[in-house]
Amino acid sequence: MTPRIPTLDIRRFDTDREAFVAELGAAYREWGFAGINGHGIPQSQIDGAYDVFKAFFALPDATKQQYHVPGGGGARGYTAFGVETAKGAQHFDLKEFWHIGREIPDDSQYREVMPPNLWPTEVPGFREHGYGLYRTLDALGSKVLSALALHIGLPEDYFVDKTDYGNSILRPIHYPPITADDIPNERAGAHEDINLITLLVGASAAGLEVKSKQGEWVPFTSDADTIVVNIGDMLQRLTNHVYPSTTHRVTNPPGEQARKPRYSVPFFLHPNPDFVIDVLPSTVSVENPSRYPEAITAQGYLEERLREIKLK
Incomplete structure (x- = not known):
């Protein structure tokens, strides 16, 4: 049997905390x-957000391309089909996407690395639905991080002041229909995520x-009411691999299913740009010695990884 x-009910964090934290920690x-x-x-x-994202991707390529930011590493706005390539992969992913980031004041200390959002005027409600979903997933992610903190002996609020200005990204993705058979590209090649945790909404x-x-490659097709949440490389590094950042991919469907588009909307929860990722002492032991003697800022790590996946 595979x-x-x-899948766990996060309401138990408020009603059955100790058992929930233990089960969630064990799963991760x-x-x-x-x-x-x-x-x-x-x-x-969720449906309202997907509707505006689908409407954007249905626009002509020339219109979408107006929202591309040259040299921006895809941080905001539109990234065209055929650009992002999984780390170490030969072939680009079969997708196009949009990035929504955190809204911060122009005089913020983080403005240089967290540019203003772009909003497509051609799609009514894009900003309202897009940023509404961003804020909702940001709050849910904070709750998951609270449970994970407790599981490894940290205070429940450990991550709060380390992610309150996190360089987090909501990424609506469109995987167009695949019209040729036997192509070497995958919709998303095998990869690990860069950030602390990723929340994938509408992953049914x-x-x-x-x-x-x-x-073994294990399919994870969740129920419609379930959000898939996975560990990213930053949290793996911070916890000295206690929480592993697991390799995953999006495969090409068989036969006629490949002729249909696929949409997904992950939320990549990042720490504040100046947060220093340094192995937590509580995760170091004789059996699990520190794997990362040198610390690195979240922004430094992000830029390193964006170059590896061809976005910078």
Whole structure:
């Protein structure tokens, strides 16, 4: 039998905290992935966001390209099909996407590395729906981080002042229909995420696969009311691999299914740009010696990785 990645009800964080934290922590130690339901995000909010994102991707290429920021590393606005390439991969991913970042004042100390958002005027409600979903997932992510902090012996609020100006990204993605057979490209090549945690909303379409510790690719098609949450490389590094950043991919569907588009909307939760990623002493032991003797800022790490995936 194929092993199953656990799904947990996050309402238990308030009603059955100790057991919930233990189960969630165990799921992440084993998989680096878990499903989260009971999150309270209305389906109408998710549907409304998907509607405006689909409307944007349906615009002519020339219109979409007006929202590309040259030299911006894809940080805001539009990134065209055929650009992003998984680290170490030969072939680009079969996708185009948009980036929404945190809204901050122009006089913020982070403005230089967190540029203003772009908003497509051609799609009514894009800003309202897009940034509304951003804020909702940011709050849910903070709750997941609180549970993970408790699991490794940190205060519940450990991450609060380290992510309150996090350089987090909401990424609506469009995977166009695949019209040729036997192509070497995948919709998203095998990769790990860069950030602390990723929240994937509307992940009920097939295609996402997670690599188990035994090297088996395990499909993770969640229920419609479930948000997939996985560990990123920054949290893996911070916790000295107690929480693994697991390799995953989006495969090309078979036959006629490949002729249909696929949409997904991950939220990449990042720390504040000046947060120093240094191995937590509580995660170092004789059995698990520190793997990272040198610390690095979140912004420095992000830029390093963006170059590796061809966005910079």
